[in-house]
Amino acid sequence: MEAELLCLLFLRLCLGYENEEKNDKLPRPFLSAWPSSVVRPKSNVTLQCWTHFQNVTVMLGKVHDSEYQQEQSSVGREAEFPLTDLQPEDAGGYFCAYKTAASLEWSRRSQNLQLVVTGSLQEPSLSVKSTSTMTPGHRTLHCLIPSNGSECFMIALLKTGIPEPLQTKKERNNQTDFMLWNVTSKDSGNYSCIHYQCNWPHLGSSPSHSLQIWVTDEPSVSGTPSLKTDRVGGDEGNPPEPADTGRIFLATFSCLCISLLFISIFLIYRCTQRGSSHEESPKR
Template sequence: MAPMALALILGWCLVAASRTQHLPQPSLSLHPSQGVSLGDNVTLRCHVPLPAARVRLYKDGCLSSEKNVDKVQDTAEFFLVDIKQEDAVKYWCQYQILEPLWTSNMSDPVELRVTDHSYPPPDISLSPDECVKVGMNVTIQCQNQKYEGIVFLHKDGHSAPVQHQEPDGGGTATFTLFAVTPADSGTYRCSYRVGGCWFLFSPLGNNVTLEVTMTHAPPGTPKHPDLTGDTRGPHWNPVTAVAGGCAAAIVFILLLVVSFLLFARRQQIQRDESPGASPRSPNAVQFQVPPGDCEGLTYAELRPVTPGTCNPGPSAVPEPPIIYAEVGTGRPC
């Protein structure tokens, strides 16, 4: 009998778990979501994606309140009046439908952060406090006096703290901003958490203002660069630079081509002038002048022949060549 009861219970749990997976998850929001102090009123709104019969609000994991809603409502509101320290915890919501009887999963938690003005605000300091340039490291120290809760660093314009840290034994937290940029400029404040398990915070302390300036330009750099933001020269133009680079590359390639052609021509001439080279034309005739004294002269007259399309007839009589004899004067060289 006991095994059968155990099987029924397990089966019911599995069915319930499978049903919850089929229902969309609700969402919970706080109004107002920040700047809440002790004694204020807060509204928690649970948004249900399906028509629900009942919506439940859980506080710090325990059922706090539930509300029946009709089928035309998609939001259930829960009111917290005169906020107290114990209200500064996490909240969830959940909804249930009747046909069939299914229950959704829990929503994502929301944290109700409450400021307790009975605690003194922390002190804050900035180092260096002036002439901060791009790339420098900046240190912000927050002192929460005798309270040892977590210290939070806030920046104006951000809804959530930008950093948090456990203080040292003296109650001081040191935040370092590495290699700052103009985006780090702004107003900073600190707060600390005073509750052990509550989201209870001290008031924001005094502020410090960080101004990050650009580094000075090196000597010779114009003070007013052009609209492109380049500081390499007063008239530097990227289009001109690219065109100049292309022109230089083309000239370099042309020089390489000319050098290669000259080298090939020289190699061809050397092959033609080598002893074993064959004559350029089968009809070429070589003439050698016999050696003589320094004033001996030998002349040979070669009559130019104009090439034609017709061969000379048989009646053509070749003219004898004219030979110039060597004449010696008898004088020694």
Template sequence: MIPPFLALFCVGLCAGQGDIRRHESLPRPSISAWPSSVVPANSTVTLRCSAPTRDGNFALRKNGFPQGFVPSPDSPEGLAEFHLADLKNSNAGEYTCEYYRRESPHIRSPPSDALLLLVTGNFPKPLLQPHQRGKVTAGGKVTLQCQRPEHLTESIMFALLKKGTSTPIQIQNPVGKETDFSLQNVAVDDTGDYSCVYFQGKPPFWASEPSNHLAIWVTARDSLLEDTESSNRAETTLGTTEIILIIIFTLLFLLAAFLIYRYSNCGAALDKMTKSSHSSKKPEEVVTDVSPAVKSCSLALGCDKGAGQGCRGLA
């Protein structure tokens, strides 16, 4: 016995074909998969069909043909959830959903965009490897290469997956036995575990085992800028310190040179006074004509009344 909602859907389909304007006037629904549209065999996936209306019944199609899956009775208004359990290879394919009005006229909506459901495990896993190593700065580029085994000759496509997302990040045709996935202008949110699969691009859509996960780490550009500015500040501080030290050493050198010069002049003056004193005819005569420079030397050398003979003539 055909379920009532399928019978009503057939009525709506016929009515819709007779009135294209009303058919196109309904908003297009959207379809998504949870937890992912790429899942292993024997697992469970939920296909969700959403539309901006409460007056509608939903139907599911695979590869253009109606399916007998009944929406969950717990689905909220405007949303139909189709639970597909114990998945088999035959469940793989392109799914769309549509809805039709419960009340007259029973016209149906345009179909949603197609969602490709892949059931993995039919081929050996590929190899995923990066073109560059190490951390990536935000705003940069990441290139990942997915490579299938040598012996396969089927017409295939590649899909790049990220853990935690419900659909492939990218889908591409191969170049030989491999393909490159390019992630442009990456952000911190692109950090995560990536894998890839290859699959048939037409029914029955057989897919390989996923590759091993590859961790990608994206660092913030602001952090790098902050580190650079800190380094520049350190270099500036270091340059200032060096200049100060050079000035201090220069002053010390000049002071030392000045002291050496003063002491050298004082020594010559003292020696001259001593010779003059020894050459006097009368020992009791004392030299009283002492130049200012010699007096300065006496002060510099610490001469006083109790100093030695060299200082007596300066006291």
């Protein structure tokens, strides 16, 4: 009897080991949002799940909502889940998993993707923090949220044209700092910050007013790249790109000088033609 129990126990351990090996053969997928994971109310977004195998069954789930589940077959190694007319209750963490025709269980879940629907909370403010000990080439962006500091918020730094937040911090304070290290011309752009609740229902704020930052390749007095900032009036949309006002002025001045030069040559030519015609008439 004891021998039979030991055989059954050994067989169960072997089967469990085989299932673990079979599940380990399915790498974790990757979930992304297009055009962005931070969206306005009533807008549309597509969640894209990328797998390591073709023609698999993909499942989209939602954190803290076990009843939410969508399934569809992938096209190649990608499956798309469109979410339309988004409302504040659609915010939260999403994940995806997949299974092949040979596997019986779902793969490991992807990383959680936080979908933020803006507009439910008051917008924060973003500014450049200046201190006497500021390290050359680095900048600190200061985000201040309208909160008493008792509730848990996730504070995210956004950049126009980047679909995912650049940095995210979990805070119970009403302010936080984001560091930009070794800034170069690639860091030029329009920045803003938002905050949303750590827990359900994950209500999110409107983005702060955009802070325009541009970095020139010409070094400053300290030898580091020259960095300038300016506040953009609009908080959303496509703010104007950074521009070098000195170069614009030089180009405009050059065009005016060239135009005046051509006008002067034309006037001299006309006067010369008239003078020659007056000299020929008495001779005739």
